[in-house]
Amino acid sequence: MFVAKTLMVIGTALLFIAAIGVNRLPDFYTRAHAATKPDTLGLISLMLGLSIYHGFDLSSVKMLLIVVFVALANPAATHALGKAAIHNGLLPVTLKQLRGEGEKP
Amino acid sequence: MSFLQWITIFVAISLALPFWRVARGFTIYDRMVGISVVGTNTVILICLVGQIYGRIDMFVDIAIAYAMLNFSGGLVMAKYLDTTGGEPR
Numbered sequence: 001m002f003v004a005k006t007l008m009v010i011g012t013a014l015l016f017i018a019a020i021g022v023n024r025l026p027d028f029y030t031r032a033h034a035a036t037k038p039d040t041l042g043l044i045s046l047m048l049g050l051s052i053y054h055g056f057d058l059s060s061v062k063m064l065l066i067v068v069f070v071a072l073a074n075p076a077a078t079h080a081l082g083k084a085a086i087h088n089g090l091l092p093v094t095l096k097q098l099r100g101e102g103e104k105p
Numbered sequence: 106m107s108f109l110q111w112i113t114i115f116v117a118i119s120l121a122l123p124f125w126r127v128a129r130g131f132t133i134y135d136r137m138v139g140i141s142v143v144g145t146n147t148v149i150l151i152c153l154v155g156q157i158y159g160r161i162d163m164f165v166d167i168a169i170a171y172a173m174l175n176f177s178g179g180l181v182m183a184k185y186l187d188t189t190g191g192e193p194r
Contacts, residue, residue, distance in 0.1 A: 005108060008108075008112050009112075011149075012112055012115045012116060012119075015115075015116060015119045015146060015149070016115065016118070016119045018119070018142060019118075019119040019120075019122035019123055019142065019146075020122065022122070022123045022126050022138060022139060022142055023122060023123065023125055023126055028131075028132055028134050028135055028138070031126070031135060031138050032134075032138050035138045035139075035141055035142050039141075039142055039145050039146075040145075042149075043145055043148065043149055046112075046116075046149050047149070047152065050152055050153070050156060053109075053156070054156060054161060057162075058162070059161045059162050059165050062165045062166070062169060063152065063165060065169065066148065066152075066165070066168055066169055066172055069169075069172055069173070069176075070145065070148070070172055070176075073172070073176035074141070074145060074176070076176075076180070077141060077175075077176055077179035077180050077183065078138070078141060078179075080179075080180055080183035080184065080187075081134055081137055081138065081141075081179065081182075081183040081186075082134075083183070083187065084134070084183045084184070084186040084187035085132070085134045085186075087187055088186065088187070090132060090134065
Protein backbone atom coordinates (compact mmCIF):
# COMPACT_ATOMS: atom_id res chain seq x y z
CA MET A 1 0.00 0.00 0.00
CA PHE A 2 2.91 2.35 0.72
CA VAL A 3 4.27 1.83 -2.81
CA ALA A 4 0.88 2.58 -4.35
CA LYS A 5 0.39 5.79 -2.36
CA THR A 6 3.92 7.00 -3.13
CA LEU A 7 3.39 6.40 -6.86
CA MET A 8 0.08 8.25 -6.79
CA VAL A 9 1.57 11.27 -4.98
CA ILE A 10 4.45 11.41 -7.50
CA GLY A 11 1.98 11.22 -10.40
CA THR A 12 -0.17 14.01 -8.98
CA ALA A 13 2.90 16.25 -8.55
CA LEU A 14 3.95 15.57 -12.16
CA LEU A 15 0.48 16.41 -13.48
CA PHE A 16 0.51 19.67 -11.52
CA ILE A 17 3.96 20.53 -12.94
CA ALA A 18 2.65 19.84 -16.45
CA ALA A 19 -0.36 22.11 -15.89
CA ILE A 20 1.88 24.94 -14.62
CA GLY A 21 4.30 24.47 -17.53
CA VAL A 22 1.54 24.67 -20.15
CA ASN A 23 0.52 28.01 -18.70
CA ARG A 24 3.89 29.56 -17.96
CA LEU A 25 6.34 28.61 -20.71
CA PRO A 26 7.00 31.23 -23.41
CA ASP A 27 6.55 29.36 -26.70
CA PHE A 28 4.47 26.74 -28.47
CA TYR A 29 7.33 24.22 -28.68
CA THR A 30 8.26 24.51 -25.02
CA ARG A 31 4.59 24.22 -24.15
CA ALA A 32 4.37 21.04 -26.23
CA HIS A 33 7.40 19.73 -24.32
CA ALA A 34 5.66 20.50 -21.02
CA ALA A 35 2.44 18.92 -22.24
CA THR A 36 4.02 15.67 -23.40
CA LYS A 37 6.68 14.45 -21.02
CA PRO A 38 5.54 15.26 -17.46
CA ASP A 39 1.92 14.55 -18.40
CA THR A 40 2.66 11.08 -19.81
CA LEU A 41 4.92 10.15 -16.90
CA GLY A 42 2.30 11.41 -14.45
CA LEU A 43 -0.37 9.24 -16.06
CA ILE A 44 1.96 6.21 -16.05
CA SER A 45 2.84 6.66 -12.38
CA LEU A 46 -0.71 7.36 -11.23
CA MET A 47 -2.21 4.44 -13.18
CA LEU A 48 0.44 2.03 -11.88
CA GLY A 49 -0.27 3.25 -8.33
CA LEU A 50 -4.02 2.86 -8.83
CA SER A 51 -3.67 -0.66 -10.22
CA ILE A 52 -1.48 -1.68 -7.26
CA TYR A 53 -3.99 -0.01 -4.90
CA HIS A 54 -6.85 -1.93 -6.52
CA GLY A 55 -5.19 -5.33 -6.50
CA PHE A 56 -4.74 -7.82 -9.30
CA ASP A 57 -7.93 -8.07 -11.30
CA LEU A 58 -9.28 -7.67 -14.83
CA SER A 59 -9.71 -3.95 -14.10
CA SER A 60 -6.04 -3.49 -13.17
CA VAL A 61 -5.04 -5.25 -16.40
CA LYS A 62 -7.21 -2.77 -18.28
CA MET A 63 -5.47 0.08 -16.42
CA LEU A 64 -2.12 -1.27 -17.60
CA LEU A 65 -3.60 -1.33 -21.13
CA ILE A 66 -4.44 2.37 -20.74
CA VAL A 67 -0.83 2.99 -19.59
CA VAL A 68 0.65 1.26 -22.65
CA PHE A 69 -1.74 2.97 -25.06
CA VAL A 70 -1.24 6.49 -23.70
CA ALA A 71 2.55 6.08 -23.48
CA LEU A 72 2.51 5.32 -27.22
CA ALA A 73 -0.23 7.71 -28.31
CA ASN A 74 0.30 10.97 -26.41
CA PRO A 75 3.84 11.78 -27.72
CA ALA A 76 2.78 10.74 -31.24
CA ALA A 77 -0.15 13.17 -31.24
CA THR A 78 1.98 16.03 -29.91
CA HIS A 79 4.70 15.25 -32.47
CA ALA A 80 2.15 15.46 -35.28
CA LEU A 81 0.98 18.80 -33.91
CA GLY A 82 4.54 20.14 -33.75
CA LYS A 83 5.17 18.98 -37.32
CA ALA A 84 2.05 20.82 -38.48
CA ALA A 85 3.25 23.95 -36.66
CA ILE A 86 6.75 23.90 -38.17
CA HIS A 87 5.32 23.27 -41.66
CA ASN A 88 3.07 26.29 -41.35
CA GLY A 89 5.91 28.62 -40.41
CA LEU A 90 5.54 29.02 -36.66
CA LEU A 91 9.04 30.00 -35.50
CA PRO A 92 10.39 29.11 -32.06
CA VAL A 93 11.21 31.91 -29.64
CA THR A 94 14.80 33.16 -29.50
CA LEU A 95 16.90 34.33 -26.59
CA LYS A 96 16.78 37.94 -27.79
CA GLN A 97 13.01 37.90 -27.78
CA LEU A 98 12.98 36.49 -24.28
CA ARG A 99 15.23 39.33 -23.10
CA GLY A 100 12.91 41.84 -24.77
CA GLU A 101 15.39 43.14 -27.36
CA GLY A 102 13.77 41.83 -30.53
CA GLU A 103 10.15 41.83 -31.59
CA LYS A 104 7.56 40.05 -29.51
CA PRO A 105 7.18 36.31 -30.25
CA MET B 106 -11.34 12.82 3.71
CA SER B 107 -9.66 9.72 2.46
CA PHE B 108 -6.45 9.53 0.45
CA LEU B 109 -8.12 8.95 -2.91
CA GLN B 110 -10.38 11.96 -2.48
CA TRP B 111 -7.39 14.25 -1.92
CA ILE B 112 -5.69 12.81 -5.00
CA THR B 113 -8.90 13.40 -7.00
CA ILE B 114 -9.09 17.03 -5.83
CA PHE B 115 -5.50 17.76 -6.90
CA VAL B 116 -5.99 16.05 -10.28
CA ALA B 117 -9.14 18.17 -10.79
CA ILE B 118 -7.14 21.33 -10.01
CA SER B 119 -4.49 20.38 -12.57
CA LEU B 120 -7.33 19.67 -15.03
CA ALA B 121 -8.74 23.15 -14.57
CA LEU B 122 -5.44 25.04 -15.02
CA PRO B 123 -4.85 24.42 -18.80
CA PHE B 124 -8.27 25.92 -19.63
CA TRP B 125 -6.55 29.30 -19.28
CA ARG B 126 -4.19 28.31 -22.09
CA VAL B 127 -7.13 27.01 -24.15
CA ALA B 128 -9.00 30.30 -23.75
CA ARG B 129 -6.02 32.67 -24.15
CA GLY B 130 -3.74 30.66 -26.49
CA PHE B 131 -1.87 32.80 -28.96
CA THR B 132 -2.02 30.21 -31.75
CA ILE B 133 -4.38 27.37 -32.59
CA TYR B 134 -1.60 24.90 -31.71
CA ASP B 135 -1.45 26.14 -28.12
CA ARG B 136 -5.15 25.47 -27.80
CA MET B 137 -4.64 21.93 -29.12
CA VAL B 138 -1.87 21.32 -26.58
CA GLY B 139 -4.16 22.51 -23.78
CA ILE B 140 -6.94 20.21 -25.02
CA SER B 141 -4.49 17.27 -24.99
CA VAL B 142 -3.50 17.95 -21.36
CA VAL B 143 -7.15 18.26 -20.34
CA GLY B 144 -7.96 14.92 -22.01
CA THR B 145 -5.09 13.12 -20.28
CA ASN B 146 -6.19 14.45 -16.90
CA THR B 147 -9.78 13.42 -17.62
CA VAL B 148 -8.75 9.79 -18.21
CA ILE B 149 -7.11 9.70 -14.77
CA LEU B 150 -10.07 11.45 -13.15
CA ILE B 151 -12.53 8.89 -14.57
CA CYS B 152 -10.48 6.00 -13.11
CA LEU B 153 -10.15 7.71 -9.70
CA VAL B 154 -13.90 8.41 -9.50
CA GLY B 155 -14.59 4.79 -10.43
CA GLN B 156 -12.26 3.58 -7.67
CA ILE B 157 -13.98 5.87 -5.13
CA TYR B 158 -17.46 4.72 -6.15
CA GLY B 159 -16.42 1.06 -6.16
CA ARG B 160 -17.45 0.57 -9.80
CA ILE B 161 -13.99 0.52 -11.41
CA ASP B 162 -14.97 -2.39 -13.69
CA MET B 163 -17.45 -0.12 -15.45
CA PHE B 164 -15.49 3.16 -15.39
CA VAL B 165 -12.23 1.77 -16.77
CA ASP B 166 -13.91 0.91 -20.09
CA ILE B 167 -15.09 4.51 -20.38
CA ALA B 168 -11.52 5.62 -19.66
CA ILE B 169 -10.14 3.41 -22.46
CA ALA B 170 -12.69 4.83 -24.91
CA TYR B 171 -11.86 8.38 -23.80
CA ALA B 172 -8.11 7.83 -24.26
CA MET B 173 -8.67 6.50 -27.81
CA LEU B 174 -10.96 9.43 -28.69
CA ASN B 175 -8.45 11.94 -27.29
CA PHE B 176 -5.63 10.46 -29.38
CA SER B 177 -7.61 10.24 -32.62
CA GLY B 178 -9.07 13.72 -32.19
CA GLY B 179 -5.66 15.30 -31.67
CA LEU B 180 -4.17 13.41 -34.61
CA VAL B 181 -7.04 14.37 -36.94
CA MET B 182 -6.77 18.03 -35.96
CA ALA B 183 -2.98 17.96 -36.50
CA LYS B 184 -3.35 16.47 -39.99
CA TYR B 185 -6.11 18.95 -40.82
CA LEU B 186 -3.96 21.92 -39.76
CA ASP B 187 -1.00 20.48 -41.69
CA THR B 188 -2.86 20.06 -44.98
CA THR B 189 -4.95 23.22 -44.98
CA GLY B 190 -2.19 25.49 -43.71
CA GLY B 191 -3.61 26.99 -40.57
CA GLU B 192 -2.76 30.52 -39.61
CA PRO B 193 0.78 30.67 -38.21
CA ARG B 194 -0.05 33.14 -35.44
